[in-house]
Each structure stands twice: as structure tokens, then as C-alpha cells.
Amino acid sequence: ETGVTQTPRHLVMGMTNKKSLKCEQHLGHNAMYWYKQSAKKPLELMFVYSLEERVENNSVPSRFSPECPNSSHLFLHLHTLQPEDSALYLCASSQGQGATANYGYTFGSGTRLTVV
């Protein structure tokens, strides 16, 4: 365990379903991130929350809806997804603001999502 916990580890959902991915960290970090990893493609940043406020939304379709109720928890709500949304969704956290050289990232184990 890295200190960032993601649930569930695997999820199969139909295109009309609504589901949520959960991420939890108790590292005292003040920023949390959602990344998408598709086959044969680099990780793509989806959302960034800093001090519980969304600071970046990287042109993600509205069928993905993030929520950060407090600094330790991050959710990704999913609805009416498409098969091409099947991917590994990774959560990460960090301590530090801005693109400085003095903070690192801690990643979760990811949720393997399959949309059928």
C-alpha cells in the first residue's frame, strides 16, 4: 500500500449505469489528481484538486464528474459512459503547490474500468 487507496480495484459497468470511483489518502497531502491510462497511451491528467478546490479540468467530457468533499477523499462519478472510456483510472496525491521541484506524487493502485 502506498498510502493512496482506490476502490473498487475492478469495475464493469453498462453504458446506462451510474457508478463512482473512490480515492482516499491519509498522507496529509493537499492536492489530489485523477489520471486516465488507456492501452498504449501515456497517462492523461483529468482533474486536479488543490485544498479541495478544482484547479484544473483537462477538457474531460461531462460524463465524468469529480468531487472532493475534503482533503483526504476524492471521487469520480461516472454516468452514461462509452466503451472507449474503458481504461485504468489512477488517483494520486501530492504535498506542495505549483510546479516546484520539491514535491513528489503518491499514486494509488488504480481502478480497472470496463464499459460494456
Added chain:
Amino acid sequence: KNEVEQSPQNLTAQEGEFITINCSYSVGISALHWLQQHPGGGIVSLFMLSSGKKKHGRLIATINIQEKHSSLHITASHPRDSAVYICAVVNYGGSQGNLIFGKGTKLSVKP
């Protein structure tokens, strides 16, 4: 063309071999990360560096800022080193979280 390029894409080695994975980038950066991803999917941060060289156990990471190039070396490789190694850069002046990732190098170490 991706702003972060890794080579090779795939690498097979025999146990005990010295391994080098390369990363070149085309943007100004404030830091570079080397990450390890095992088949289960989880990612572990190996190094974060902005200059020079870092060593942790059998792993060594170097960076040459002028040449925009970094290398990850594994000495005395072992089958448990088999994983995907990902290079990611923090884009200088970019917004928080603006990591740019390479596609990864898949390493397989045979016993």
C-alpha cells in the same frame, strides 16, 4: 510527437544484466520523475530529480538538463524488476499537476 519520448519501448534482459532506459523531453522542466508500474496497475515513484544523479539501492537516475535527457539504470537486474518504467516531467511554468508522461518502457527480466 509526444513531448516526452522513452526508449526502448520494450526491453528483455537476463537476470544480472545492467539495464538502461532513456528519456528525452522537448519542454522546459522543473523536475523529472521516474515511476514504476507493476502489472497490477499501481504506480510507485522511484525518483524525482531536477539535476545530477540519484541512487537508491540498485537503481540510479541521472539527468542532463542542457541535453534534455534522463536515464534510469538498474544494476544486477532481477526478475522482480520486471515492470513498466515511466518517465514524467513537470512542465516549467505549467499548472499544478501538469505532469507530461512518456509511454513507458516495458522491462522483462528473465531468470
